[in-house]
Structures are given as C-alpha cells and as structure tokens.
Amino acid sequence: xxxxxxxxxxxxxxxxxxxxxxxxxxxxxxxxxxxxxxxxxxxxxxxxxxxxxxxxxxxxxxxxxxxxxxxxxxxxxxxxxxxxxxxxxxxxxxxxxxxxxxxxxxxxxxxxxxxxxxxxxxxxxxxxxxxxxxxxxxxxxxxxxxxxxxxxxxxxxxxxxxxxxxxxxxxxxxxxxxxxxxxxxxxxxxxxxxxxxxxxxxxxxxxxxxxxxxxxxxxxxxxxxxxxxxxxxxxxxxxxxxxxxxxxxxxxxxxxxxxxxxxxxxxxxxxxxxxxxxxxxxxxxxxxxxxxxxxxxxxxxxxxxxxxxxxxxxxxxxxxxxxxxxxxxxxxxxxxxxxxxxxxxxxxxxxxxxxxxxxxxxxxxxxxxxxxxxxx
Amino acid sequence: xxxxxxxxxxxxxxxxxxxxxxxxxxxxxxxxxxxxxxxxxxxxxxxxxxxxxxxxxxxxxxxxxxxxxxxxxxxxxxxxxxxxxxxxxxxxxxxxxxxxxxxxxxxxxxxxxxxxxxxxxxxxxxxxxxxxxxxxxxxxxxxxxxxxxxxxxxxxxxxxxxxxxxxxxxxxxxxxxxxxxxxxxxxxxxxxxxxxxxxxxxxxxxxxxxxxxxxxxxxxxxxxxxxxxxxxxxxxxxxxxxxxxxxxxxxxxxxxxxxxxxxxxxxxxxxxxxxxxxxxxxxxxxxxxxxxxxxxxxxxxxxxxxxxxxxxxxxxxxxxxxxxxxxxxxxxxxxxxxxxxxxxxxxxxxxxxxxxxxxxxxxxxxxxxxxxxxxx
Ligand SMILES: Nc1ncnc2c1ncn2[C@@H]1O[C@H](COP(=O)(O)OP(=O)(O)O)[C@@H](O)[C@H]1O
Ligand SMILES: [Mg+2]
Numbered sequence: 001x002x003x004x005x006x007x008x009x010x011x012x013x014x015x016x017x018x019x020x021x022x023x024x025x026x027x028x029x030x031x032x033x034x035x036x037x038x039x040x041x042x043x044x045x046x047x048x049x050x051x052x053x054x055x056x057x058x059x060x061x062x063x064x065x066x067x068x069x070x071x072x073x074x075x076x077x078x079x080x081x082x083x084x085x086x087x088x089x090x091x092x093x094x095x096x097x098x099x100x101x102x103x104x105x106x107x108x109x110x111x112x113x114x115x116x117x118x119x120x121x122x123x124x125x126x127x128x129x130x131x132x133x134x135x136x137x138x139x140x141x142x143x144x145x146x147x148x149x150x151x152x153x154x155x156x157x158x159x160x161x162x163x164x165x166x167x168x169x170x171x172x173x174x175x176x177x178x179x180x181x182x183x184x185x186x187x188x189x190x191x192x193x194x195x196x197x198x199x200x201x202x203x204x205x206x207x208x209x210x211x212x213x214x215x216x217x218x219x220x221x222x223x224x225x226x227x228x229x230x231x232x233x234x235x236x237x238x239x240x241x242x243x244x245x246x247x248x249x250x251x252x253x254x255x256x257x258x259x260x261x262x263x264x265x266x267x268x269x270x271x272x273x274x275x276x277x278x279x280x281x282x283x284x285x286x287x288x289x290x291x292x293x294x295x296x297x298x299x300x301x302x303x304x305x306x307x308x309x310x311x312x313x314x315x316x317x318x319x320x321x322x323x324x325x326x327x328x329x330x331x332x333x334x335x336x337x338x339x340x341x342x343x344x345x346x347x348x349x350x351x352x353x354x355x356x357x358x359x360x361x362x363x364x365x366x367x368x369x370x371x372x373x374x375x376x
Numbered sequence: 377x378x379x380x381x382x383x384x385x386x387x388x389x390x391x392x393x394x395x396x397x398x399x400x401x402x403x404x405x406x407x408x409x410x411x412x413x414x415x416x417x418x419x420x421x422x423x424x425x426x427x428x429x430x431x432x433x434x435x436x437x438x439x440x441x442x443x444x445x446x447x448x449x450x451x452x453x454x455x456x457x458x459x460x461x462x463x464x465x466x467x468x469x470x471x472x473x474x475x476x477x478x479x480x481x482x483x484x485x486x487x488x489x490x491x492x493x494x495x496x497x498x499x500x501x502x503x504x505x506x507x508x509x510x511x512x513x514x515x516x517x518x519x520x521x522x523x524x525x526x527x528x529x530x531x532x533x534x535x536x537x538x539x540x541x542x543x544x545x546x547x548x549x550x551x552x553x554x555x556x557x558x559x560x561x562x563x564x565x566x567x568x569x570x571x572x573x574x575x576x577x578x579x580x581x582x583x584x585x586x587x588x589x590x591x592x593x594x595x596x597x598x599x600x601x602x603x604x605x606x607x608x609x610x611x612x613x614x615x616x617x618x619x620x621x622x623x624x625x626x627x628x629x630x631x632x633x634x635x636x637x638x639x640x641x642x643x644x645x646x647x648x649x650x651x652x653x654x655x656x657x658x659x660x661x662x663x664x665x666x667x668x669x670x671x672x673x674x675x676x677x678x679x680x681x682x683x684x685x686x687x688x689x690x691x692x693x694x695x696x697x698x699x700x701x702x703x704x705x706x707x708x709x710x711x712x713x714x715x716x717x718x719x720x721x722x723x724x725x726x727x728x729x730x731x732x733x734x735x736x737x738x739x740x741x742x743x744x745x746x747x748x749x750x751x752x
Binding site for chain 2 (some may be wrong): 089090
C-alpha cells in the first residue's frame with residue numbers, strides 16, 4: 001500500500017533520514033518510533049510531500065507520489081498532528097468539513113458526515129458540532145482532529161504524535177478509542193510516537209529509528225522477543241514481560257466464572273461455583289454486585305457477612321482492556337483474579353493471575369548473543 | 377466627575393463673548409446671558425450630580441444619561457437665547473462667540489453621556505433614538521432658537537457653498553489616500569510575511585516615512601513631482617504637478633502605509649504555524665489557505681490598522697492645502713491668518729467629527745470582522 005524506497009533527506013550536512021526503506025500493507029498500523037530528532041516527522045511529512053526527499057521514491061498504491069499534484073495527494077491522506085491545528089475561526093463542523101469542501105461535496109452529505117464522525121470519535125454531535133475550538137478540552141480537540149482527518153474517508157492516515165499533548169489518563173482513553181476505530185475502519189495508518197507503550201499497544205508493525213536510520217521493522221511481539229540490536233533492546237526497556245501484556249486483550253484469555261444469584265441457596269452456590277472457593281454474585285439480569293467466599297459455608301442462603309459488595313466499575317475490567325490493565329487492577333485490589341464486565345456491568349467472565357503469568361512468559365527467550373550495536 | 381466638569385463650565389468660566397466684529401476681542405458674559413435657559417442648565421448639572429449619589433445603578437445610569445443628553449439640548453437653546461439677547465442693539469457686524477465655559481460644559485456632558493452604561497455603547501439601536509431626539513432639538517435651536525446668530529453659524533452661512541465642497545474635498549482626499557494605502561499596504565504586508573528581505577525593507581521604510589514631518593514630506597514631494605509633470609506632459613494632464621492634489625495624495629498614501637503594512641504583516645504572521653501546517657497537510661493550495669484561513673484570522677488586525685491610518689489621514693489632510701489641495705484645512709489656515717477664531721473652529725470641528733466617526737465606525741467594523749470563534 002505504502003512503499004518507501006531508499007529515502008534520504010539531508011539538511012545541509014545533516015542527514016535527517018538516511019536510506020530508509022519501509023513497506024506498509026493495506027489496513028496495517030505502522031508505528032514509527034525513536035528518540036526525539038531521529039527523523040520520524042521528516043519521514044511522515046515526506047509521504048504527503050510537505051517535505052521533498054533528497055533521494056529515493058515513495059509509492060502509495062504503487063503510484064509514485066510525484067505523479068499527482070501535491071494538493072490532490074494530500075486530500076487522500078488524512079493528517080493529524082500533535083498541535084492539532086484546528087482552525088480557530090471555524091466551528092467543529094466547519095473544521096471537519098475542510099477536506100469535503102475542497103472536494104466539493106454536497107451540503108447535505110457534509111452535514112450527515114459531521115454527525116457520523118463525531119459519533120465515531122465519541123462526541124455527541126448535538127453538543128459539539130457548533131462549538132469553536134477554544135471551547136474544547138485538549139482531549140476533545142484531539143478527537144475533532146482525528147474526525148477531521150477521517151472526513152473524506154481517506155484510505156491512509158498519517159498521525160504525528162497525535163496523543164502527545166494530552167494527559168496520561170486521556171491518552172490511554174484516546175488510544176483505546178483509536179484501536180476501536182481502527183478495528184472498525186481498517187485504514188492504513190502511519191503513526192509517529194516516542195512512547196514505546198503506545199507503540200506496542202497500537203502497532204501491527206513497529207519501525208524503530210535512530211539518527212535517521214531504521215533499526216528494526218517488525219511486529220511488536222518480535223521487537224519484544226527478538227530485539228535486533230542493543231539500541232532496540234535498551235529502547236524497549238527492561239520490562240519487556242510487562243509490555244507483552246499490553247498486546248493481549250482480556251477477552252482472549254478470560255474464562256467463565258463461578259456465579260451465583262443474589263440471595264440464592266448455598267446448595268445452588270456450590271453447584272454454580274463448581275467447587276471453586278470464590279464465586280461472583282450477580283443480579284438476575286447478570287449485573288455484578290459482589291463476590292462471596294464459600295469457605296466454611298455449607299447450608300442455607302448466603303449470609304450477608306460472607307458477601308463482599310463491589311462497585312463494578314472499580315472492581316472489574318472490560319473485554320477489550322489489555323492484560324496489563326487487568327494485572328494492575330488485580331494488584332491494586334489485592335485479588336488473584338478479576339471480573340470482566342461489559343458497559344452495563346453484566347458479568348462476562350474472569351481473568352486469573354495464572355493466565356496473566358502464562359501470557360507474560362510466553363515466547364520469552366534469553367537475549368544472550370545480541371548483534372553488536374548499530375547493526376540492523 | 378462629569379458633573380464637576382460641567383459645573384465648572386456653567387459657573388466660573390465665561391459662557392459667551394460679545395465682540396464688535398469677527399476679528400477683535402470683546403467682553404465675556406456668564407451663563408446668565410442665556411436667561412431662563414441658565415436655570416435649566418443649572419438644574420441639569422444638578423441631575424448630573426445625582427448620578428454620583430443615586431442608590432441604584434439603574435438610577436445612576438438614568439440620571440447621568442438624562443443630564444448628558446439634556447445639557448446638549450439646553451446648551452443649544454441657551455446659546456441661541458444668549459446671542460439673541462446680546463445682539464439686540466448691536467451693529468450688523470457684531471459677533472457672539474462661544475466662551476471657554478461652553479467647551480468645558482461640552483466635555484463634562486460627554487463624560488456624563490458616556491458613563492451611562494457600558495452595554496449601551498454596544499447597542500447601536502438604543503443609541504439611535506436619543507441621538508435623533510438630540511439632533512432634532514439642536515436643529516430646532518438653529519431654526520427657532522436663535523442659534524444661527526452665534527458667530528460660528530454666521531461664519532458657516534457666509535461660506536455655506538464652499539464649506540460643503542471643502543468637506544467633500546477633505547473626504548475625497550483622505551479616502552483616496554486610505555484607498556491607495558490599502559491597495560499598496562495589504563499586498564506589501566502579505567509579501568513581507570513570505571520574504572525576509574521584503575519584510576526588513578518594507579517595515580523599515582514605512583517606519584522611516586512615519587517619522588518625517590508632514591510638511592517636510594510635502595515639500596520634498598513638490599519639486600520632483602513638478603519636474604516629472606514638466607518632463608512628461610501626459611502625466612501632467614493626469615494631475616501630476618508640483619502643486620495640487622498629487623503631492624498631498626502621495627504623502628497621505630505614504631503615511632497610511634505604516635499602520636496598514638505593519639498590521640497586515642503582524643496579523644498574518646500571528647496565525648499559528650500548526651494551523652497553517654494542518655491546512656497544507658489537508659491539501660489546501662496556497663491561495664485557499666490565504667483566503668480561507670490566513671486572511672479571516674488576520675482581518676481584525678488589518679481593520680485596526682486601517683482605523684489608525686484613517687484617523688491619522690483625516691488630520692494630516694488639512695496640511696495638504698500647503699501643496700495646493702482644497703479641503704477643510706483651508707478654513708483653518710485662513711482663520712489662523714485672519715486671527716478669526718470662529719473660522720478656525722468651522723474648519724477644525726468637522727475634522728475632529730470626521731476623525732471620531734471614522735474611529736467609531738472602523739472599530740465597529742473590526743468587531744464585525746472578528747470571527748466568532750476567536751472573539752475574546
Ligand atoms: N527544516 C529543517 N532544517 C534543518 N534541520 C532540520 C529541519 N527539520 C528537521 N531537521 C533535523 O532533522 C532531524 C530529524 O527531525 P525530525 O524528523 O523532526 O525528528 P523527530 O520527529 O523524530 O523528532 C533533526 O535532527 C532535526 O534537527
Ligand atoms: Mg517529530
């Protein structure tokens with residue numbers, strides 16, 4: 001889908017990007033990562049011709065990007081930047097419609113598209129369409145920035161540290177929303193970041209750069225398990241096992257829980273708990289209300305003293321959360337397992353500590369014979 | 377505050393001056409010369425004092441507004457009554473001029489009128505009613521109240537026909553200077569944002585022009601223009617001569633340049649780089665970016681520059697009479713030459729009024745051109 005062939009960009013004597021070759025398949029998220037100044041932004045901006053390469057060729061859909069006018073090329077490549085750059089004199093709707101307007105869309109089509117996109121990025125169209133950028137919070141503005149880039153449904157998205165300027169809590173929320181949107185839309189995405197956790201979480205392929213040179217181009221799992229050199233190894237950090245958890249989603253390892261209806265007889269509990277010591281207590285509609293320790297209980301109904309009530313939002317994870325979220329929840333609460341619930345607090349399953357451990361050690365190998373530094 | 381100033385105007389200072397003819401000094405008379413109107417003036421000043429002590433904000437605003445508007449009407453009729461009374465057994469060339477008290481009273485009135493409430497200033501419609509009333513009452517004072525007998529009115533009636541053509545000449549001259557200033561200044565300001573050398577030269581040169589005294593600039597222009605007119609007869613037929621409208625117009629255009637160029641440059645340069653980057657990245661051409669993003673955002677500052685230039689030019693236009701132009705400056709300088717203070721006023725008052733009108737109108741235009749999303 002996108003192919004960079006031996007791209008070099010020099011500024012005077014300095015080489016910002018050095019003989020870089022990459023191939024990104026359709027529908028894939030490629031994350032460009034590396035320390036500040038390693039040439040990520042330069043690489044990204046060469047793809048939409050905001051910067052011209054000193055040498056080399058770039059192909060989008062097997063067409064050399066030089067073969068069509070720069071403006072036309074850019075209208076087909078969604079572009080999101082860290083500073084967002086919303087037009088302050090246009091409303092949210094006006095900002096989203098910039099490219100559709102350049103493309104000469106019908107008014108009614110633009111109106112529909114605005115609502116559709118605002119819903120997609122998690123903003124209520126009625127509340128947001130007529131707001132001005134200065135009335136938005138950082139996270140809201142960044143969502144509008146993403147909606148604007150998606151407006152004309154470009155097959156490719158170029159994102160330069162899109163969540164770099166928002167606070168950590170909002171960044172995680174934006175990341176999981178981006179992951180959801182990407183599962184839905186299947187764009188070809190080139191995503192620049194300097195945050196390795198973000199890269200591991202969102203990438204299908206990670207391209208690690210240093211001083212303009214590509215160090216490794218691989219899946220996150222490969223980068224974690226087989227770093228190509230010492231630089232990559234150090235860049236990924238010592239907590240590779242934890243990082244691996246980011247790649248695994250709760251729904252992939254959860255098992256069905258032992259449950260019992262609130263107020264039910266202990267005999268039912270014993271059956272429902274399947275001889276496990278702890279069981280989740282749910283309402284008839286499946287909503288989680290707490291858990292019960294069956295040790296020492298053998299007859300009658302569940303006594304209130306044995307029931308620990310919980311606030312589901314605090315004591316459970318969602319199916320599309322990562323295992324690292326699940327682990328940190330467990331550690332925070334001091335449990336050996338954690339409930340999985342949906343949006344409405346309905347119990348779906350549980351994740352155990354043992355399952356987390358399995359995922360953490362999977363594919364782990366000792367990195368002994370690293371190639372010397374600098375070799376890719 | 378306003379009431380104190382007004383009080384000084386109606387007590388210690390002379391109200392009118394009776395002179396044997398328009399050129400020699402005469403005797404001062406107090407406000408008592410206005411007969412019964414004097415009592416009304418006193419009463420209205422008292423109402424003005426209420427605005428300082430009234431218990432509610434509403435009452436304060438109402439009393440200061442009422443006394444402000446009332447004083448203008450009472451003053452017009454009082455002056456008419458005073459001049460009628462004083463001129464009863466005088467010769468035909470005797471004149472009644474405005475005393476210093478009238479000016480002080482007017483200043484106090486202005487303060488009272490303007491302190492009547494901030495929000496009123498915004499709502500043009502609420503202004504219109506009282507203004508029409510006051511204007512009607514003042515015109516009535518001319519027709520029936522004897523206001524036409526004061527010296528200023530007599531100077532006007534002598535020159536009624538030339539006055540209007542001089543006023544027209546003044547407007548044409550200032551307007552043309554401003555128009556050429558815009559036509560040249562905006563493109564220059566734009567060019568300055570695109571080219572470092574152009575920026576240094578234009579901002580430097582326009583700054584230097586601003587420091588050249590107006591009369592000196594006019595003098596400097598006369599000789600080369602005269603030479604040019606002689607050398608190229610076609611240009612002379614077009615009005616390029618050492619004496620006439622040409623040197624004045626050129627000087628005015630040059631003076632208009634600095635505020636317009638500077639504000640255009642600053643307005644465009646202040647547009648956030650991220651906004652421009654986003655626009656280009658989405659596929660806007662340079663022209664689209666300029667028209668849809670840069671100019672709308674810079675427009676309030678450009679209009680502000682035009683406002684500064686307009687106020688400046690309306691004043692400087694009076695000086696162009698020395699290079700042979702015909703406008704209100706003629707009245708001022710003839711008045712100075714003849715030591716006829718009322719003739720000076722006949723020229724100066726409309727110039728001041730024009731400057732104030734231009735200031736208010738262009739401020740309002742600037743607000744109207746400020747996009748809603750960037751309003752403070
Ligand atoms: N316009 C420019 N002129 C000179 N050097 C530049 C310019 N843009 C980028 N560089 C240099 O190129 C290198 C890569 O920059 P960049 O791609 O912005 O890095 P990153 O986005 O990875 O932080 C840096 O060393 C930077 O100083
Ligand atoms: Mg960068």
